[in-house]
Amino acid sequence: MSSENKRPEEPAGSGPEQLALIRETVRKAKVPKAKPRTWRGAALAKELPVARVVVNKGLLHLDQYFDYAVPEELDAEAQPGVRVRVRFGAGGHRVREGRREGGGLVDGFLIERRAETDYGGALAALAYVVSPEPVLSPQMLALARAVADRYAGSLADVLQLAIPPRNGRAESKPSPEPLPAPEPPDAGTWQRYGRGPAFLESLAEGGAPRAVWTALPGPHWPDELARAVAATLASGRGALVVAPDGRRAARVDAALTALLGDGRHALLTAESGPERRYRQWLAVRRGSVRAVVGTRAAMFAPVRDLGLVAVWDDGDSSHSDENAPFPHVREVLELRATHEGCGFLLGGVSCTVEAAQLVESGWALPLAAGRDRVRAAAPLVRTVGDTDLARDEAARAARLPSLAWQAIRDGLRTGPVLVQVPRRGYVPRLACERCRAPARCGHCAGPLQAPDEQALTCGWCGRHTAGWHCPECGGARLRARVVGARRTAEELGRVFPAVPVRTSGRDHVLDSVPGRPALVVSTPGAEPVAEDGYAAAVLLDGWAMLGRPDLRAGEEALRRWLDAASLVRAQSAGGVVVVVAEPTLRPVQALVRWDPVGHAQRELAERAELGFPPVSRMAAVTGGAEAVASFLADTELPGESEVLGPVALPVTPPGRPRRPGDPPPGERWQRALIRVPPGSGASLATALRSAQASRLTRGTEPPVRIRVDPPDIG
Template sequence: MPTAAAARPVARVVVDSGLAHLDRPFDYLVPADLELAAVPGCRVKVRFAGRLVDGFVVERVEHSEHGGHLAFLAKVVSSEVVLTPEVLSLARVVADRYAGVLGDVLRLAIPPRHARAEKAPRTEAPKGAPAVQSLEGWQTYVHGLGFVTSLQAGERPRAWWTAVPGHDPAQLVAEAVLATLSSGRGAVVCVPDARDVARWDAVFTQVLGEGRHVALTAAQPAERRYRSFLAAARGDVQVVLGTRAAAFAPIPDLGLVAMWDDGDDLFAEPRAPYPHAREVLLLRAARHDTALLVGGYARTAEGQSLIESGWCIELAAEQRTRRRAWPQVEVTDGSIAGAAPVRLPQQAFRAIRASEGSVLIQVPRRGYRDSLTCQTCREPARCQACQGPLGQPSASAPVACRWCGQEAVPWSCPHCHGTTLRSPVVGALRTAEEFGRAFPDREVVTSGGSTVLDDLPAGRRIVLATPGAEPHVDGGYDAVILLDTWLMLGREDVRVDEESHRRWFNALALARPGGKAVAVGDAQTLQAVVRADPAGFAARELAARAETHLPPTARLATVDGPDDVLADLAGRAWTAHTEVLGPVPVDQRAPDAAQRLILRTPRREGAELATLLAAVAAERSAAKLPGLRIQIDPLTF
């Protein structure tokens, strides 16, 4: 029988059980031979419910409040401190905010251990920091220079930044980080994906100097990822640049949390409890009193809400500067003199002919002809065997069913007996084929799907890309053409307008100074793009959300589960002003599948609603019933 440690023999351990009703620390005795190894923040193995499970020591104390017998720690996996008090406190707040379990959040915050990375020699960052440069880019924005100066002075300003083209946003954020470093504090910066991390990493190295930051993404090899995490946890570096998981990075003396393009859905975690990286950083800034910088070419309703509430200041260029920085947008519906609209209008062809360099064409869909209808009666073309939709993946491929793969050649319409097919929605591959025939003297490249291009050299080419897959071109594009804007707005999504404008602004920002742009769509819908006014659009979007009681003006929760369980939850007493909607089928096309209950409440009651939902999860966990899928403020529902 082992003996307990002489000093502080009780270790409080967060056990990775995944059970909602056991979401609390448990006390264990520390064996005498592990007294020095079992430090707060380290990984351990403990006996829990008859099996060996992982856990973290969160503190060592003299006495336990538990009246019964305490088990001993089974093993100290590593004495490396990976769970700092600041990250533990943040993880607890995030779990409570999203009606989740602490262990699930810690799994997102702390990457898996890699023994070789722990044994690797440490490399400390150079002492001091380079001098802050001219900050010319920040002078473009009202209050921009003052924001960076206050960071340099050790203050904690909070700002929402609406960027304009002309200066690399990575350069400006790196300068803000450098100002924070010069005050002796660290920074965490989140960008949407690994492509952005690679591009921003090079800029950060140039501005901050070698060895002062690390990149941290889930796409990295396990050893490299864990080594980057350890560099931050050990205090070897003060700056972490990464994707959504970097929002939890353990930076000592954190002074700034920053994020670029917060509307990107890649910031929404797909694993329980489904936190959004923007909300994690906002919670971190508020709880630990750090500076905040959230920027993008577009603005989300969440950002507009915080600006209007006075919680943060607005960093934006004056109207004249803003209009001069963005390309002038010509809007057309594709018609000429009242004739029927065409998909590829003459304005687009004129813009391409007038360009001497590269032209970007944004196409909402990647495929060739994913949807087919009858040319005569416009009825959707269906497979005779399974009634699935017909499509054509490439010019050389036959028309076939997208469900069962059976070819439909020859095809005849069962409604009007027509034999000709048309495609109401044309993908990027088919569009590239059409532009290739129209401009044989130009190279035509595509980017999207499994083939995404990051960067291209300058040259006379036409680049067709799906939203979010637009490659950067040296010097910028001569022209940007937004095709099928109506198709982007046709999705069934409460955020479809906001997301479409974000994609459009991001594409237009790739134009060179003085470049041209053509948008094919409705002029009224595209007014914010024409006026280069993302702030005005965000204000209108926020007002619309307030009228319909949707986030961020309200707190919304979805609960997925069996119909009988949700029917019982629908009759429960929630908060004083909670609206109960449903249950309804999660998939309207399959009404017999899982059901969804929607709970909507004012923001002031959001924390109470999350607590009540966490209690429901704990009740079912204690009764060994199947869990429910609970999401707070999901992007789609």
């Protein structure tokens, strides 16, 4: 096994030892030695009169602990983990370089009580304790610190993501008594996977297996996740499952209720509402509930005696938080599995490159079914390429190839038919007109683009390319496909006038559809579940997905196709999938063979050769041209760092809603990518964090935005 494919950030030592080390490091972090002083004013608490507090200021130059005096009247309530209010900047704590950050009341968390302070001045007192409920445990503090360090962020920002806002009415209600541990479940459909029963048995016996699970197509994966949770609960430990959206979390929730009954797990999603969600969160923290199913924010759920963390469909962009410091669910759960010594399950119908790297490095084992099982569960997949479209009169007349038209007509005889159409806004990258190979920069292998029909320019390093020739076939002509799918539903309605047409997309997403014949037009990720499965599916405009200017274009297209095709009946039951894309392309072949693992392994090998993530680590620095240039000049990067760019980002048109990371309307921002080899990710994050903190301390530098492991580097 090559060393460059090993996960460079794997903490050394066992989980408990690593947790103890992190807690001791956090306890001593950034607290200067100074002459102890006492608080002047009212009476102090007789024992441990000093409270160490992390204030809710997400600025890197304030990412430290501050000492406050504990008044006698707050002695009983001011316990580690509670929310407090403190006077910040009023002289009662150390202020870096003598600068005060205002004197208003701010929120914070009490980290620990101490007998003395290392601060050299007089301490201000805690203003009051917001609630005696201890919401921040030592384990959660250690995890938050590790996440902040990995993503070059602040502890306060991570705690904002980890701990939900307080709801007094929910806090005042008692949580139910915990139920006894259930009996271990039978393997159920886990029997279809070679190591599946052994995985459940290990969890039930208190083990901590780590697996990358490639689920078979069909409706069984929620029940299989539920059985993994039930096996963990049988061992007397807790379990956590994170799904990309509320619809899929609800399916796991229903499966757990059917398997174990009510009262054994909590559902943490935004749809629950703030009061109910906080009440459920408190039940988990108090130990009344030992299992959690939820969406992204649930990755920090305070499950006691954690025995299993699981993430479903880690390639979904919803798993990447759009709030600083932008953590990803997969990486956070990896940290939890390592620090708390629990089991880890990464599942999905598809397989990401990061999942393949976990298996390649030996950190996790593969959990998949044999090829005979795959063939029995998967639908028949057929392709329509460019050559077929050129000869197809029906495709030119109605944008629907004859093969797809036939599949729809036959499928409507027995049930609903799914038609997947790419979203508006998918802008394809350039590719060779002859062999369709992506056009890449000869310097950094970034994607080539032609802004405003000018000369070819790299989207990563900004270099111009003249006289481009395809390294695969020698062709010199490029192509870019235009997405023409906005009127797909209307066109299908005209082709099949007697069939009801239902749509599911951004504005209105359907959870499910009945098993009656109907056309269901959906954007990727919004496909509803059909009763007894779809009779057929047509995946239109494949080039619009494969041609996106993104490193993950092929991986993402295959993931979207597999998610849709997994809703179709098995081939033995007549299920057929037609994909409109060039059949010779790697993702299309992986779909035809139903081989997501093989595709991810080949992608990983190619990225290792070219120095792409996740084999290398990357960070994006975004801001105005002057700000990006001065930040790069101020940053002491690791020795083997490579700076790509800066390159100009598209200007956000006035009136268009801003997406995360977009510049303000009318402003032209630049982005630089910093790439480091395996093993240097932690050093890169430390360097970026230090440089950003120094700039914030000076207070005169223009701001920049830092994102470690950006999801889109196209």
